[in-house]
Amino acid sequence: MKKQRSLIALAAALLAGSAAAPAGRHIRLAEDDKPTPGLVRFLSQAITLADGATQSWVTVTRAGDFSDPRYGNFSITLSMLQQMVRNFDARVVGQDIFLDVAHRHSDGAAAKVLKLAVEGSKLRALVEWTPFGIQAVKDRGFAYLSAEYHEAFEDPETKKQHGCTLLAAGLTTRPVIKRLDPIQLSADDADHDAPARTAISPSLLRELQEQHVNYLDQLKAKYKALGLSDDVATKLLAEAKKQFDAAASDQVKSLALVDTWAAAGQSVLDQLKALGQGNPAQPTPQNVTITLATPQTDVAAAVQKALADRDTAAADAQTKLQGRLTLLSDTLKADLKELAEPEIKALADAVAPLITVASTDDQVKALAGLQVRQVQQLSAQAKLQGLGYVEIAGSARIAVDSSNSIKSLQETVDKRLGYTGMSEAVRFEKTGGKLLAANKEFAEKALAAFDREHGHKLDAEHKMLAGGVGSVADVKVPVVAERTVLREALYQLTSLNLVNVGTAPFANVITVPFSYRDVTAAGVSALRRYEGQGIRRAGVIQTQEEARPLPQKLAYLVSSELKLLMSASPIDWDPVAENVRNIVRIVAEDTEALNYNELVFSADEAVLADLNDVLTAQVNGNNTVFVTTKFPVVRPRTMYDIQGNQVGATVNPLTVTLNGVARAPYVLPADGSALANGLYYVMDWNLGELRFVDQTGAVVAPTNGWVLSVVGKASTNRSLFDTDAVNGETVRQRYDRLLTAIGSRKVVVENDRFYTANVAIMSGALDNALTQAESFTASGARTATGLGPDGSVGITKGVPTFNPRAPGLVMGDTRIMVGERGNTRFRMVKPFSMTEQQQVRNAQGLFTDQQEAFGTQWVVSHTPTPLKNSLTSIIVYSAGARVARVA
Structure with missing residues (x-):
């Protein structure tokens, strides 16, 4: 029976959780050759390092009950892990926390702990690895991580008690307790915050499978x-x-x-x-x-008692938690007596997940106070709404709906500007004579943002002008005209059908959330998982990138004649209409070029090759065009803040050096001033053709023998199509070959990159040339008689085809884009609006009897880095013509 009782006691100890470790022990969670009395070590992390990575999240330890033959049973609780995080953040140790090798800190640091966090039942650390640490893991076999902590750390100077504190961690080769998180120092572990970490590395999958215990x-x-x-x-x-x-x-x-x-x-x-039978x-x-x-009966009883104790502890925790929730509800009832019971319950339920057993009464009351203040703010807003206003960022705005004054005002202005009754073929000429669904949807979102900012002004104009006549005394363009500029400009953009559109609050930096598929994670074959096997997660990564708004600003003059027309009689809307039409056209063209050029530049950045050319042999004193060995050339990307200051380093910089001088690109100053005297370069990004111009833009032939070098990046995310005839082929056969090239890039996008090729973009000239292909002749007339519902002009190799039209397009007649639409993010962060007009003075400071004003708009056009390869290019060129030459 003594033996039986010992067995029962052992089982009960394992089930109920052994006694906590003695207060104040200094614990190391690993094993070494000469264990120190009072120290405990066990495995916390299996480590593998990928080339080039220096930071990773690692699991330091986890909550649980443990036993070691040297000092018996001990526990690590969730509360202890949280204390470690708080004490790390407060720097109670008075120094940085490091990882060493084999707990020999005198040998140097293997890594520095940058951050601690509790995830579930695990203590996680973000660490920065040193070359010494990486070498220890890769070359010396220190493949495991252990932790060293003190259960009741006391400041040696102030004698203040801080509780459980992490002191260090070390790489070791001799683990005691297994089955904790393996990690890799690699990209798929760098994204630490859930739910972005959705991919499982192969090593983690193997570890999970090995945890199944027989x-x-x-x-x-x-x-x-x-x-x-x-x-x-x-x-x-x-x-x-x-x-x-x-x-x-x-x-x-x-x-x-x-x-x-x-x-x-x-x-x-x-x-x-x-009995003498000891030989196996x-x-x-x-x-x-x-x-x-x-002793089945006694063991079963011990097990049942242990389980009962566990259930009792869980019940006690639930009782405490319920008490906290009751305190929350009672506090809300006391402060919000005007609300009914269901409303109080809804408020309590909204924040209940934030309350835990460890929450204090003060924390619960503070949380209730936040809910009370929010309800009071919403109540005040509701009262304003009853008066026709809505509370936006602290100021009252006119509410906008389908029956309010803004809609009525816009209808009146549309009549006077001539939009009412205008044929769609004329009004929407740039989008094929019809208003595209994507344009209409986005315009409504942008107008809603405009109305929130200018609603009170629009309401005043409605009261003044809704009667059919009216006059103004200061010659300012009505706000409703600005609203019309915004609407009509967005109606004209075919690029809105190719990008992901939306609005965002104005800020110096805009956060762009997105998701993408990690093709290295679970694929079709990874779905075969049987009973007891680990199930892989879908390789969908959810993350975000930062983008910066781009300004669109336009100024114009208004003459005194316009002032007379508008002040001496009922408003003559013709001058205003002319201004509206001009602004619409220019703003729309700039936005169109911005989006289409972003598609080109981002696709070029997806796959890069070094460009390091010495082109001196092409400089003979006569040539004005010089060609790079690789093309297209990747355009440098520079980010600016809203003040116009460069942010960070230029990405993919291009250095053009002529006669020992690094030449700047030919870009006219934004303020309209002249460039300094000198030579500047102009690059055809598609063909890699380089020219030099002086400060006036005139082409210059560099002096014979001057050294010319070009250093930067070229894109390999393209194929090259030579328009020169091959083996006496006809024109129709040549463009049949181009159709095949388009089909080949479609295959790359769909089969190699797992996107859907649903857009082809080319100039009208290239599109027209393609109609000469023999395939189109054989199958009859090409389907391209008008825009489809998505704005496309026809079908090329089964892909809807778009012809962009706007000044300043990089594509020109030498590039075709093929791939998936909707991956570039276009955001309206400040809708177009005008300033008050100001009197104009000449250079001598004299008035000119003119007034000027300007309008501003801020937008974002950004392609998330992992999505840049959703588009690819075909460069259409003549190899015979692409040579160094005189332009």
Whole structure:
């Protein structure tokens, strides 16, 4: 019975959680050659390092109950992990926390801990690896991580108690306790915050699969280690299996049974030795009686008691949590007496997930106070709405709906500007004579943002002008005309059908959320998972990037004649209409070029090659055009803040050096001033053709023998199509070959990159040339008689085809884009609006009897980095013509 009681006690200890470690112990969670009394170590992390990475999130330790033969049982609780995080953030140790090798800090740091966080039941750390640490892992076999902490850390100077504190962590080769998170120092672990980490590395998958425990195999291994014969072990395992089957999937019971039956095996071995049958190779005689200590009833009772204790603790925690939730509800009721019970419950339910057993009464009351203040603000806003206003960022605005004054005002202005009754073929000429659905949807979002800012002014204009006549005294363009500029400009943009559109609050930096597929993660073959096997997550990464708004600003003059027309009589809308039409056209063209050029530049940046050319041989004193060895050339990308200051370094810089002088690109100053005297370069990004011009823009032939070098990046995300005839082919055969090239890039996008090729973009000239292809002749007339519902002009190799039209397009007649639409993000962050007009003075400071004003708009056009390869290019050129030459 003594043996039986010891077995029961062991099982109960494993189930109920052993006693906490003595207060104030200094604990290292690993094992070394000379263990120090009072120190405990166990495995916390299996580490593999990828080339080039220097930071990674690692698991330092986890909550749980543990046992070590040197100092018995100890526990790590969630509260202890949280204390470690708080003490790390407060720097209570008074120094940085480092990882060393084998807990020998004098050898140097393997890594520095940058941040601690609790994830579930695990303590996680972001670390910066040193070359010493990387070498220890890769070359010396230190593949595991252990932690060193103090349960009751005391400041040696102030004697202040801080509780559980992480002191260090170390790389080790001898783990004791396994089955904690393996990680890799690689890109798929760099995105630490859930839910962005959705990909599982292969090493983690293997570790998860190995965690499936076969308790009988564990027990069999223990018997083999004890030296029991196969005959005896088989009999013991047969009896043990009955209890394992009864425990089913209860891990707590199963672990207790492993130790119980291991002790029973030791008891059997002791009896066999006493009988002289200790040799495992010698079968046990059938007449030998073995007393097997398998107290099923008592063990079951111990297990049930341990489970009951566990349930009691859980019930106590639930009671405490319910008390916190009741305090939250009572506080809300006391402060919001005007609300009904269901409304109070809804408020409490909204923040209940933020309350835990560890929450204090003060924290619960503070959380309730936040809810109370929010309700009071919403109540005040509701009262304003009843008066026709809505509270936006602290100031009252006119509410906008389908029946308010803004809609009525816009209808009136549309009549006077001539939009009402205008044929769609004229009004929407740039989009093929019809208003495209994507344009209409986005215009409504942008107008809603405009109305929130200018609603009170629009309401005043409605009251003044809704009667059909009106006059103004200061010659300012009505706000409703600005609203019309915004609407009509957005109606004209075909690029809105190719990008992801939306609005965003104005800020110096705009956050662009997006998701993309990690093709290295779970694919079709990874879906085959059977019972007990780890299930891989879908390789969909959710993340975000930062983008900066781009300004669009336009100024114009208004003459005194216009003032007379508008002030001396009922408003003559013709001058205003002319201004509106001009502004619409210019703003729309700039926005169109911005989006289309972003598609080109971002696709070029997807796959890069070094460009390092010395083109001196092309400089003969006559040539004005010089060609690079690789093309297209990647355009440098520079970011600016709203003040126009460059932010960060230029991405993919291009250095053009002529006669030992680095030449700047030819870009006219924004303020309209002249460039300094000198030579500047002009690059055809599509063809890699370089020219030099002086400050006036006149082409210059560099002096014979001047050294010319070009250093930068070229794009390989393209194919090259030579328009020169091959083997006497006809024109129709040549463009049939171009159709094949388009089909080949479609295959790259769809089969290699897992996108859907649903857009082809080319100039009208290239599109027209393609109609000469023999394939179109054989199948009859090409389908391109008008725009489709998505704004496309026809179909090329099964792909809707767009012809962009705007000044300043980089594509020109030498590039075709093929790929998936909707991956570039276009955001309206400040809708177009005009300033008040100002009196104009000449250079002598004299008035000119003119007034001027300007309008501004801020937008974002940004392609997230992982999505840049959703488009690819075909460069259409003549190899015979692309040579150094005189322009």
